[in-house]
Structures are given as C-alpha cells and as structure tokens.
Amino acid sequence: MQKDVAIVGVGQSSFIRGYEGSIRELAFESFKEAMEDAQVTPEEVDASIICSAPEYDKQRTPAGLMAEYLGLNPQPTFYVESVCSSSSMGLRVAYSMIKAGLHKIVLVLGFQKMSGISSAESQERMGRGADVMWESPFGTMMPAYYAMHARAHFDKYGTSEEDLAHIRVKAATYGMLNAKAVFRKPVDLEKVLTSDVISSPIKKYDCCANADGSACLVVAAGEVAQELSKKPIWVLGLGAASAPLTMSGREALTGLRCAREAAREAYEMAGVGPEDIDVAEVHDCFTIAELMAYEDLGFAEPGEGVELIRAKETYIDGEIPVNVDGGLLSKGHPIGATGGSQIRTIVLQLRGEAGDMQVKDPEIGLIHNIGGVGIYGNVTILGR
Amino acid sequence: MGFERFGKVSFTAQTKVDKFVDLLDEGKVAGTKCKSCGKMYFPPRADCSNCLSSDMEWFEISGPGKLISFSTLMYAPTGFEDDLPYAIALADFGDVKVFGWMSKDLEEEDMEIGMEVEVVPIKLQGEKVSYEFKKA
Numbered sequence: 001m002q003k004d005v006a007i008v009g010v011g012q013s014s015f016i017r018g019y020e021g022s023i024r025e026l027a028f029e030s031f032k033e034a035m036e037d038a039q040v041t042p043e044e045v046d047a048s049i050i051c052s053a054p055e056y057d058k059q060r061t062p063a064g065l066m067a068e069y070l071g072l073n074p075q076p077t078f079y080v081e082s083v084c085s086s087s088s089m090g091l092r093v094a095y096s097m098i099k100a101g102l103h104k105i106v107l108v109l110g111f112q113k114m115s116g117i118s119s120a121e122s123q124e125r126m127g128r129g130a131d132v133m134w135e136s137p138f139g140t141m142m143p144a145y146y147a148m149h150a151r152a153h154f155d156k157y158g159t160s161e162e163d164l165a166h167i168r169v170k171a172a173t174y175g176m177l178n179a180k181a182v183f184r185k186p187v188d189l190e191k192v193l194t195s196d197v198i199s200s201p202i203k204k205y206d207c208c209a210n211a212d213g214s215a216c217l218v219v220a221a222g223e224v225a226q227e228l229s230k231k232p233i234w235v236l237g238l239g240a241a242s243a244p245l246t247m248s249g250r251e252a253l254t255g256l257r258c259a260r261e262a263a264r265e266a267y268e269m270a271g272v273g274p275e276d277i278d279v280a281e282v283h284d285c286f287t288i289a290e291l292m293a294y295e296d297l298g299f300a301e302p303g304e305g306v307e308l309i310r311a312k313e314t315y316i317d318g319e320i321p322v323n324v325d326g327g328l329l330s331k332g333h334p335i336g337a338t339g340g341s342q343i344r345t346i347v348l349q350l351r352g353e354a355g356d357m358q359v360k361d362p363e364i365g366l367i368h369n370i371g372g373v374g375i376y377g378n379v380t381i382l383g384r
Numbered sequence: 385m386g387f388e389r390f391g392k393v394s395f396t397a398q399t400k401v402d403k404f405v406d407l408l409d410e411g412k413v414a415g416t417k418c419k420s421c422g423k424m425y426f427p428p429r430a431d432c433s434n435c436l437s438s439d440m441e442w443f444e445i446s447g448p449g450k451l452i453s454f455s456t457l458m459y460a461p462t463g464f465e466d467d468l469p470y471a472i473a474l475a476d477f478g479d480v481k482v483f484g485w486m487s488k489d490l491e492e493e494d495m496e497i498g499m500e501v502e503v504v505p506i507k508l509q510g511e512k513v514s515y516e517f518k519k520a
Binding site: 120121123124127128131132133134135136137138139140141143144147148149151152155196197198199200201202246247248249250253 | 387390391394395396399426454455464465473474480482483484485492
C-alpha cells in the first residue's frame with residue numbers, strides 16, 4: 001500500500017442555514033477542529049489551499065483573507081476552484097505538492113456561505129455554472145439539468161421516481177444521526193413522492209439542502225504523518241477528469257463520464273477495484289446523482305444501480321454503505337466545503353471514529369465529488 | 385446590437401460567431417463547420433479544437449432531430465419567473481446535438497424521449513431572438 005501522503009487532521013463546521021457570521025469565522029470553525037485533530041500549529045503548516053465557488057461573497061481572492069485570519073502568513077496560499085468539487089481538487093493539489101517535495105504539511109480548506117443571497121439568485125449563479133453563452137439564456141438551473149439525466153435514465157433503464165425516493169429516505173435516515181447535518185428530520189417515501197415538482201421529474205425532496213459550512217483537511221508527507229498521527233489515513237488513489245460544459249457536447253445523459261474516467265484513474269492508482277471499497281461518499285446533489293454514481297463507480301452495472309437501493313445494499317450494514325452521514329441531500333451542500341466534508345467522513349470511518357454512523361471495520365473508503373453538472377469529476381480512495 | 389440579442393437573458397455581448405443571431409433573423413438555426421477538417425459544431429464556434437483552424441463556415445441545422453431528454457421547470461432562476469412553466473431539452477440532429485427550449489405549444493404529456501423534433505427560430509420581446517423545438 002502506498003504510504004506517501006496521508007490525511008492527519010480533519011474538521012468540519014456544522015452545516016446550517018443562515019450562519020450568523022462572516023466567511024472567515026465560518027472557516028475558522030473547521031480549521032480549529034482540524035488543527036486540534038492533527039495536533040499541529042499554524043506555523044507548522046507549510047502552505048494552504050483555499051477552496052470555494054466564486055460569486056457568493058463580495059470578497060475577491062479569499063485565500064489572502066483566510067491565510068491572514070487563520071495565522072498562515074507568510075506561507076504560500078492560493079485558491080482552487082472547481083465549483084462543487086473544489087476541495088477534492090484542493091486535496092489533489094496538496095498531494096501533488098507534497099509528492100513533489102515542495103512541502104511537508106499542506107492545509108486544504110473549503111468553505112461556502114450560501115445564505116447571503118436569495119434562492120433564485122443562488123439558482124441563477126449555479127445556472128451560470130453552465131455555458132452562459134449558449135445555455136443560460138434558456139433559463140437553466142441545476143435541478144433542470146439533473147432532471148434531464150433522470151428522465152434519460154428512466155427511459156433507458158426503467159428506473160422510477162420511487163427508486164429515487166428510496167435514496168432520499170436513506171439519506172434522511174443517516175442525516176438524523178449526524179449532529180453536523182443541516183436536515184435532521186425523517187423523510188418517508190410518500191413525503192418525497194408528493195413534494196412539489198421543481199423540474200420534472202425532480203421534486204423538492206430529490207434535491208440537496210443548500211447550507212453554509214466549512215471543512216478542513218491537514219495533509220502530510222508520509223514520514224511526518226507517521227510521527228504526527230496514530231491513525232494516519234493514506235491517500236491511495238486520486239482520479240480527476242472533465243467533461244464538456246455544454247449538454248450538446250455530452251455522449252449520453254444516463255451517467256457522468258467525468259466520474260467514470262476519474263474512478264478508472266483512482267482505482268488504477270490505488271490498485272483496487274469497486275469490490276474492494278468498504279464505505280463510500282458520493283455526490284448526491286440530487287437523488288439521480290447518487291444512482292448514477294453507483295453505476296459510474298462500478299458498484300453496479302449501468303442500469304442496475306436501482307438494485308442496490310431496492311435491496312438496501314447501500315445502507316450501513318449493506319454490501320457497500322453509501323453516504324451514511326446523510327450525504328448532500330440531508331447533511332447539506334455548502335459547495336466549496338462539500339468535498340472536504342465527504343473526505344472527513346471517510347477519514348473518520350477508517351479511523352473507527354464515526355460514532356452512530358460507523359460502518360463495521362472498513363479498510364478502504366472512496367469519495368466521489370462532482371463539480372457542476374458533471375463538468376469536473378474527482379474520485380479519491382483512502383486507506384488506513 | 386450584437387450577440388446580446390440572443391436569448392431571454394444574455395450574459396455575452398461579443399463573440400466572433402455573432403452572425404448566429406443574423407441567421408436566426410433569416411429563419412435559420414445554424415452551426416459551424418471547419419473548412420479544414422470538416423468537423424461540425426453546435427453550439428457554433430469560431431475555432432476548431434480538432435485541427436486548430438479558424439476557417440469556419442455556417443451550416444443550417446436540418447431536421448428532424450430526435451429528443452434525447454427534457455424537463456419542465458416549475459421554478460426559475462432570476463429573470464425567467466414570468467415564463468414558468470417552460471421546458472428545456474436536448475435533441476440529436478445526427479452530426480450535432482442541440483440544447484434549447486421546447487415550444488410552449490407542447491404540453492409535457494406531448495413530449496417523449498425519441499420523438500422527432502425540428503428546431504425553429506423565435507422572436508422574443510424587444511429585439512431579442514432565440515429558438516425552440518417543435519414537433520416534427
């Protein structure tokens with residue numbers, strides 16, 4: 001097993017609606033938790049990578065702000081952005097810098113305060129994560145794009161709205177157990193199926209919960225990690241890929257090619273396959289996104305992902321537990337913080353510190369984090 | 385006015401393919417084709433990523449195309465609230481795929497994946513223009 005780079009500290013703020021503070025204070029919450037977890041001081045951090053999606057804050061170039069507030073001057077700092085997968089991309093960059101020998105300890109911090117703007121404004125910004133020249137003029141928004149994927153999947157494979165609703169019920173089951181989740185209420189099948197249509201066939205409860213939040217990772221070179229931590233969690237595989245921004249450029253709408261490519265690269269680097277994954281976090285920004293992830297990651301053949309949720313194989317004691325922290329659907333989706341939070345969940349799982357959400361004795365975990373409607377795909381494989 | 389005439393809400397005023405809106409005025413929805421390697425593009429583009437040539441010509445999208453998928457929005461982003469509900473769709477015209485609106489003449493129950501559609505220019509309020517899919 002590769003023992004070059006490890007995650008030695010993780011932190012996450014509570015994911016909430018309407019955080020009553022500024023982005024610097026929001027960032028500090030996960031930063032403090034990660035630094036205490038890693039037992040390192042700001043002076044010991046060699047570089048910081050700050051991750052978020054732009055246009056939610058008035059602050060330009062947030063890395064400069066964060067480095068000062070977190071006491072990380074004069075070390076280098078910079079911004080990494082791939083919308084919803086920004087902090088997974090941040091980990092990829094941290095890994096690269098450590099492997100290259102530039103730094104020993106690198107901090108990755110993702111944040112987002114989404115509540116400063118209205119829901120319609122938020123949809124407008126997210127809609128502009130598509131091609132603003134050729135698609136935004138049609139009034140697009142994220143749920144509509146994923147709805148087109150859902151309908152294509154239904155048509156090709158016979159998937160149903162009820163299948164998707166089961167994914168939401170699972171997310172709510174675990175969101176209730178997660179003290180840091182924004183949505184902690186139970187949801188039953190009927191509630192999902194009778195909720196308002198947002199963009200057919202996607203309904204309100206098929207959509208993730210917007211939230212304010214931050215997540216932080218302390219990443220270290222192998223020898224430093226062994227000294228710092230009793231339980232370093234090793235980065236075994238990193239995959240990243242891209243796909244056309246425009247829908248016209250896509251081969252099909254029944255899956256995300258960027259996820260398949262990223263998974264292939266991550267599995268190859270880690271020397272493992274989908275059957276070796278003991279616990280996974282996938283990017284369930286919408287219920288259909290989790291279903292496509294089952295198939296894009298090879299947990300199921302294309303069209304057979306529904307069997308996993310129908311048989312509850314992605315529940316905590318199933319064959320491959322997925323999003324047992326509530327996922328984006330219930331834990332919440334503060335864009336730039338999401339990947340970091342997913343990675344934190346898997347780190348805690350592999351350490352055996354996931355509390356009520358703990359999967360039995362996992363050795364290898366996987367994180368699938370997608371930016372935009374499948375523009376950027378990041379798949380990360382971790383091991384203990 | 386230039387390319388900002390395209391679409392209900394525009395975010396792009398200048399592009400080298402602004403002839404697209406003139407062609408819409410003439411009743412044509414058009415893509416571009418690379419004169420050097422023959423690759424066809426929709427949305428139209430000024431440069432070919434296949435052979436790096438910038439010598440392009442226009443071609444009219446001719447139908448019918450086949451509907452790949454669609455969705456009817458019941459909530460809208462800023463600027464589109466008055467249009468609700470409206471449907472977006474992707475259709476396959478063989479050489480290229482086209483993303484756009486479904487015609488308001490079509491109810492959702494009239495739409496199905498695989499149905500044949502044609503793409504036609506439409507005039508919007510003011511000087512604005514766009515295009516939509518109609519049943520072929």
